[in-house]
Amino acid sequence: MRDLEQQKGLQSIIDDIYRELTPRLGEGRVADYIPQLARVDARHFGMAVVTTGGELYRAGDAEVPFSIQSISKVFTLTLALGKHGENIWSRVGREPSGSAFNSIVQLEHEGGKPRNPFINAGAIRISDLILAGHTPKELIGEIVRFVRYLADDENIVIDHEVARSEAATGYRNIALANFMRSFGCLDHPVEHVLGVYFHHCALAMTCSQLARSGLFLAAGGTNPLTGHSVVSRQRARRINALMLTCGHYDGSGDFAYRVGLPGKSGVGGGIMAVAPGKASIAVWSPGLNDYGNSLLGSLALEMLAARTGWSVF
Numbered sequence: 001m002r003d004l005e006q007q008k009g010l011q012s013i014i015d016d017i018y019r020e021l022t023p024r025l026g027e028g029r030v031a032d033y034i035p036q037l038a039r040v041d042a043r044h045f046g047m048a049v050v051t052t053g054g055e056l057y058r059a060g061d062a063e064v065p066f067s068i069q070s071i072s073k074v075f076t077l078t079l080a081l082g083k084h085g086e087n088i089w090s091r092v093g094r095e096p097s098g099s100a101f102n103s104i105v106q107l108e109h110e111g112g113k114p115r116n117p118f119i120n121a122g123a124i125r126i127s128d129l130i131l132a133g134h135t136p137k138e139l140i141g142e143i144v145r146f147v148r149y150l151a152d153d154e155n156i157v158i159d160h161e162v163a164r165s166e167a168a169t170g171y172r173n174i175a176l177a178n179f180m181r182s183f184g185c186l187d188h189p190v191e192h193v194l195g196v197y198f199h200h201c202a203l204a205m206t207c208s209q210l211a212r213s214g215l216f217l218a219a220g221g222t223n224p225l226t227g228h229s230v231v232s233r234q235r236a237r238r239i240n241a242l243m244l245t246c247g248h249y250d251g252s253g254d255f256a257y258r259v260g261l262p263g264k265s266g267v268g269g270g271i272m273a274v275a276p277g278k279a280s281i282a283v284w285s286p287g288l289n290d291y292g293n294s295l296l297g298s299l300a301l302e303m304l305a306a307r308t309g310w311s312v313f
């Protein structure tokens with residue numbers, strides 16, 4: 001009976017959030033620097049919560065796939081830690097940048113070593129590290145298989161139109177990769193590394209799939225739905241620490257202050273958040289705030305954290 005009451009409680013919290021935010025749908029600025037993303041209807045809103053007990057709660061467009069963009073950097077970081085362990089930290093830092101996600105400024109003063117694995121430069125370096133021993137095509141396949149395994153869903157695919165659109169207009173990322181290569185901080189050809197990066201950013205997932213794929217981080221490294229042991233408890237804690245400090249770029253402090261959960265945003269308007277020991281959450285609303293993070297998505301998570309008491313602080 002208590003469980004049933006709790007379940008009803010969570011569903012009604014999510015329903016309330018959706019209802020309260022409905023008049024504001026369409027607020028924020030849809031990312032337009034990747035032409036294919038600019039075409040998305042700004043009025044979408046979806047939310048999914050999967051508890052560590054395995055219950056799924058949804059509202060709005062929770063089953064509509066969207067471009068997860070930078071959220072994919074959590075999955076490639078997890079793969080990089082699996083392949084190279086703590087050695088990655090000699091190549092990528094783990095400090096907040098205080099700069100925009102696509103900033104180049106720190107690289108020059110810091111010898112081409114990116115501040116953290118979630119800014120674009122850092123994620124490009126992570127793609128480079130996990131390319132070792134693979135062709136780009138093989139690695140892209142491995143990333144897709146890994147995300148399907150995490151979400152326990154074979155229907156997750158890459159939106160190749162989005163990948164092509166970003167490759168055709170990704171002048172900043174091309175500059176970042178070449179700049180790092182000029183410091184000797186990229187082991188593979190720029191085109192190979194960016195091929196991997198653009199494709200993992202173009203993964204299309206629903207809020208439900210995304211919430212399930214983050215569940216291992218909420219549950220000490222093991223997905224309680226599948227029993228798959230993904231990472232150790234210590235590693236899950238460390239990935240969450242990076243999401244909390246760096247997951248929203250120069251908006252990470254604001255997100256920690258308002259929401260108090262580890263989270264990772266993407267310019268497609270998605271956010272994946274982790275309530276350790278409690279649940280994994282995904283929200284999607286394409287309109288972005290000034291930091292390039294989902295405006296209503298951040299607000300929805302702020303409301304959820306306040307009403308559930310799930311803040312880690």
Ligand code: DON
Nearest residue numbers: 069070101201265266267292
């Ligand atoms: O590299 C880019 O610009 C995009 N593929 C990803 C950026 C992104 O999602 C930043 N997050 N807010």
